[in-house]
Amino acid sequence: MTDFLNGLLRLRRGAWEMVATVLIALGVLMMMQPFALVIFSYSFGVTLIGTVAFVIVSHFPE
Amino acid sequence: MTFEPRHPVADPSQKQTFRHRLSGLSDRTIAWIFVAPSIALLLAINIFPLIWTIRLSLTNFRTNRPYAPVKWVGLQNYRDVLSDVGVWHSMLATAHFLFWTLFFQVLIGFTLAYLINKKFRGNDLWTTIIVLPMMLSPAVVGNFWTFLYQPQIGLFNYFIAFFTGIDPSSFSMIGDVSLAPWAIVIVDTWMWTPFVMLICLAGLRAIPESIYEAAECDRASRWRQFWTITIPMVLPFLMLAVLFRGIENFKMFDLVVQLTGGGPGDTTQLTSINLKREAFEKWHTGYASAYAVILFVTVFGLASIYVKALNKVKDR
Numbered sequence: 197m198t199d200f201l202n203g204l205l206r207l208r209r210g211a212w213e214m215v216a217t218v219l220i221a222l223g224v225l226m227m228m229q230p231f232a233l234v235i236f237s238y239s240f241g242v243t244l245i246g247t248v249a250f251v252i253v254s255h256f257p258e
Numbered sequence: 259m260t261f262e263p264r265h266p267v268a269d270p271s272q273k274q275t276f277r278h279r280l281s282g283l284s285d286r287t288i289a290w291i292f293v294a295p296s297i298a299l300l301l302a303i304n305i306f307p308l309i310w311t312i313r314l315s316l317t318n319f320r321t322n323r324p325y326a327p328v329k330w331v332g333l334q335n336y337r338d339v340l341s342d343v344g345v346w347h348s349m350l351a352t353a354h355f356l357f358w359t360l361f362f363q364v365l366i367g368f369t370l371a372y373l374i375n376k377k378f379r380g381n382d383l384w385t386t387i388i389v390l391p392m393m394l395s396p397a398v399v400g401n402f403w404t405f406l407y408q409p410q411i412g413l414f415n416y417f418i419a420f421f422t423g424i425d426p427s428s429f430s431m432i433g434d435v436s437l438a439p440w441a442i443v444i445v446d447t448w449m450w451t452p453f454v455m456l457i458c459l460a461g462l463r464a465i466p467e468s469i470y471e472a473a474e475c476d477r478a479s480r481w482r483q484f485w486t487i488t489i490p491m492v493l494p495f496l497m498l499a500v501l502f503r504g505i506e507n508f509k510m511f512d513l514v515v516q517l518t519g520g521g522p523g524d525t526t527q528l529t530s531i532n533l534k535r536e537a538f539e540k541w542h543t544g545y546a547s548a549y550a551v552i553l554f555v556t557v558f559g560l561a562s563i564y565v566k567a568l569n570k571v572k573d574r
Contacts, residue, residue: 213566216563217563217566220559220562220563221563223556223559224556224559224560227349227556228349228350228352228353230350233341233346236340236346237340237341238340239340240336240340240552240555240556243555243556243559244555246559247555247558247562250559250562250563251562
């Protein structure tokens with residue numbers, strides 16, 4: 197956990213890629229859930245932020 | 259008298275200059291010369307339409323009214339798509355289709371590959387027979403499965419009736435709201451399991467026999483060999499098959515249109531079918547463009563994390 201937080205603070209690729217991956221997965225789950233339309237409405241925003249973040253952080257140092 | 263050639267011969271010094279100039283190019287420049295046509299083509303047929311679609315998604319443009327004034331609507335199309343119950347239902351239908359087709363194709367495909375990999379008589383013949391459905395056109399497959407699913411004359415209903423004892427004409431696979439989503443899953447699984455099987459077979463055949471021999475020497479059981487040698491070494495191939503099938507099934511169109519046309523109601527209306535109706539039946543071009551951009555970002559995001567996971571597995 198400490199390594200992960202250090203990675204975030206020092207802008208390391210691994211930690212930030214993890215955050216972006218979680219955001220994308222969360223967005224897709226929100227898009228394909230059968231419970232509430234409101235959650236579906238916010239799904240694209242979450243996926244978009246995750247995807248753009250993934251593209252950016254994949255250029256961070258290891 | 260001087261002789262003048264009809265076609266002037268190129269000056270050898272000029273030739274040499276050209277050759278010299280060509281050989282003077284750096285490897286990087288030569289690489290760029292070879293790659294440039296591909297990049298130009300990629301920009302023309304992939305990147306330009308993508309940018310154009312993003313532009314259209316921010317307008318109220320309709321293709322059937324090309325001369326009507328186009329109004330800039332900002333993110334309104336995105337808001338409309340993301341608050342549309344029909345789009346939400348299409349996403350749910352796509353999620354059901356995607357999950358179950360991948361589940362069955364991986365399970366059956368890997369099992370078949372494992373069995374085919376064992377040496378037995380007629381091995382090649384069986385491989386050819388199993389691979390046949392994959393070679394057919396989706397339109398043909400959709401058409402003959404429509405006949406197989408017919409409640410009165412369809413062989414599928416008689417097959418089910420034979421094993422369960424229920425009346426074959428008492429149910430319709432493509433006419434029943436609860437059965438239609440499973441009908442398209444069955445057909446896609448039937449058609450594309452051989453593809454997963456072939457990729458898994460390539461993975462299984464790439465495992466060196468010496469590893470199993472070493473495991474035998476260490477008295478590892480068959481079960482242990484399967485979980486510690488076979489599965490980890492086939493995993494990258496399996497993940498590649500899931501990636502290919504996942505992307506293909508996310509945009510599945512032809513097979514389902516031929517089979518159910520998106521019905522009954524909208525139970526099998528996958529996102530691509532819904533998108534096509536918005537774009538080319540209702541002519542909501544701006545709205546459909548926003549819808550397409552949403553699907554693109556979703557697939558792109560999923561594919562990015564999947565490729566990352568694939569690279570991690572390969573590096574192990």
